[in-house]
Amino acid sequence: MNREGAARKLGVEPASLSPAPAAPRFAQTWARMLQEPPCSACGRPSRTSGVIHDPDHGSRWLDRCRECFLATPPTLDVPPGRFLEELREVAADARLRLRTYTDEAGWEGE
Numbered sequence: 001m002n003r004e005g006a007a008r009k010l011g012v013e014p015a016s017l018s019p020a021p022a023a024p025r026f027a028q029t030w031a032r033m034l035q036e037p038p039c040s041a042c043g044r045p046s047r048t049s050g051v052i053h054d055p056d057h058g059s060r061w062l063d064r065c066r067e068c069f070l071a072t073p074p075t076l077d078v079p080p081g082r083f084l085e086e087l088r089e090v091a092a093d094a095r096l097r098l099r100t101y102t103d104e105a106g107w108e109g110e
């Protein structure tokens with residue numbers, strides 16, 4: 001589910017959200033997350049922030065607490081197997097140890 005869908009599912013009105021940059025740099029999103037603004041849906045401290053694009057209200061921050069995030073998980077742009085394959089390649093290129101768990105293969109890596 002994309003962020004706009006998450007906002008709809010959580011009953012968040014875009015007009016109630018803070019204006020955001022249309023395409024925030026990671027540092028901008030990270031800075032917002034460090035502030036732990038209240039969850040846009042329930043008011044608990046948020047754990048993740050992102051931007052939604054509303055036709056009437058423009059770009060707005062959508063901040064979600066753990067529970068609201070888990071209720072509206074993002075969808076991957078690629079199949080999970082391919083995502084893990086690419087993640088392993090990136091980790092290997094960066095010489096980072098990576099350990100993953102899937103229902104099919106269990107724990108893999110160190």
Ligand SMILES: [Zn+2]
Pocket residue numbers: 039040041042043044064065066067068069
């Ligand atoms: Zn919440």
